[in-house]
Each structure stands twice: as C-alpha cells, then as structure tokens.
Amino acid sequence: MLMKPAPNPLDALIAGLCGRVVDQPDWPAIIALANQTLLTPALFASLEQAGRIGDVPGDVRDYLQFIRDCNRERNVRLRLQLEEAVATLNAIGVAPVLLKGAVPLFLSQTVPDRITSDIDLAVAARDEPLAQACLEQLGYVGVPDGRGMARDRDVGVLELRAYRADGLGRPKLVQQGKLSVKIPPAQSRALHWIVHDLLKEGDYWRGRIDLRHMYDLAQLAESEPIDWATLRALLAGRSARNAVEMQLLTLHRFFGTSIPPGCGERLTIRFQHWRRVFASCHPILGAPLRLAGNLFWGARRFSRVHDLARRNPVHLARRIAAVLLNKDLRSKI
Structure with missing residues (x-):
C-alpha cells in the first residue's frame, strides 16, 4: 500500500x-x-x-502556547505605548491615523495574537513637526536607520509619517474612552499592504510572499467588505494592476478569499502566481526562479540608483548583494 x-x-x-x-x-x-x-x-x-x-502533540502545543503568551505580553506593552502616544497627540488637537498592525492593537477588545513589529501612525503633513516634537518630549529619539523613533524601555519602534490620501475614502474618526484616532477604510488598509509588499519591496517581480500580510488581508476581507475591482482600477500601470490580481489569486488559493469573477485568468497573472507558490513550496527547485526574479527586480531599479552609486557606492554594492543573496527577506518566503 x-x-x-x-x-x-x-x-x-x-x-x-x-x-x-x-x-x-x-x-x-x-x-x-x-x-x-x-x-x-x-x-x-x-x-x-x-x-x-x-x-x-503535547510538546508542540506547549511551545505554541508559550510563544502566544509571550507575544500577548508584548502586545499589552505595545498597546500601552500606543495609547500614551495617542493621548499625547490628542492633547495638541491631533487624532492620528492608525496604520497596519496599530489598527487591531487599538480596536481589539482582547489582546490580539498578531505579532506587530512596530507602531505606525500618520498625521497631516502640517501637523508632523509638532507631533514629532511632542513625542520627543516623551523621550523618543530617532533610531539609527532613520525608520522611526524608540525608547529603551519600550518593546517596539514608533513610526510617524505624513498621511497621504489614496482616493479610497477618508479615515473614520473613532473614539475609545478618552482617546481619538482615525481608522482608514478597509480598502485603504488592503491597498497599503499590497503596494508596500508587491511594488515598493518588489515581491511581485521577485516572487516572494509575506505570508503574515497575506493572512492579514484574508482576515480583513472576511471581516469587512472590500471592493477589489475598485482597488485594482485605482492603480496606474499594468504591473500594479497585475500585482493586485496575483495577490488576489494567491489569497483565494491559500485562504479561500472571495475574489471578483474573471480575476487572474490571464496567463501572465497565473504564471506569476504559480511561480511564487512553487518556489515557496519547493525552495531548492525554485531557486533559479527566485534568482531570475531578483535580477529582473534589480534591473528595474537600476535606473533609480545612479545618485546612490555616486554618493555611496559601497552601500549600493551591499544592497545589491543583499537582494541577490536573499539577505533582505526578514519574514518573507
């Protein structure tokens, strides 16, 4: 048998x-x-x-529960850090826009099980200097890589940025106790994850999957209605629209997410979907596909790096090596 x-x-x-x-x-x-x-x-x-x-099995269950409990303890501290920052900004008349993992961290009635890397907040561009000054008064200082602010006693970095409208509706004002924040519509949150991963970080060309963000999208689509067709139409350029369709096809394959009829029927989309799923399931056999994707992604970006090459060729060489050797993946597969 x-x-x-x-x-x-x-x-x-x-x-x-x-x-x-x-x-x-x-x-x-x-x-x-x-x-x-x-x-x-x-x-x-x-x-x-x-x-x-x-x-x-018992030993596996104990390990999983231990990690879950540790993360919940960390999220309790992150939530207190978020609430302190929101209260400080509210005191100067600013209700910050919550982004990515900050949304469930603030809204969830229980401690969320999502691992949240940092706290992402946005304010109107005119309010950004004052908001940053207020956070600095709480003891925040810039981190070395320039991506956010941190304090020694905290468990996460706080990133403050200027809010950019995306045409998918204005953030909704939400009050919880004495705190006021703004929450972007579900479509805006979905668009943020897709653009960040597939276009900004090149996952569409490199054939990579951020499974945590994929799971976030699946849960978001299950809890709130998302007009995927409108979201796709909003993006300019064929590559961007193809990236949305590929992500939807993968969402449907992994989590059964409902997607628009006809989505992902074109050969290009189906190949891109197959390529990254195959390479993720079979890392050794998929290595040539990954290398080809990294080279193509590098070629697309080459025209934009002349300044960096002139100013800091060593840093550019390190970035190229990190991409080709897959040293910049963090949680991606």
Missing part, C-alpha cells in the same frame, strides 16, 4: 491558520516556517478557536 506523502510545510501551516490539522504533519518544519513568517501565535490561536488544539 502506497503511503500518502506528507504535505509541504507551507500548505500545512496555511491549513493550521484555517483551523485544520493535516495528516502526517511535519511539526518541526511547520513551526520553523511559522516562526519565520511571524505567525506562530496566530497558528495556536486559530487551532484553539477551531477546537483542534487537542490534535496537536
């Missing part, structure tokens, strides 16, 4: 995030992938909510 092959770790992890335990799971590989993609607490929470956590 032929043995059924064990599912690859990516499919097994996705099943777990959907509250299912696959047959013959390779738990060390699943945990390694969950840790890499920052989804370990979400994996435990999904299986617990679905009533399937009892199907997990």
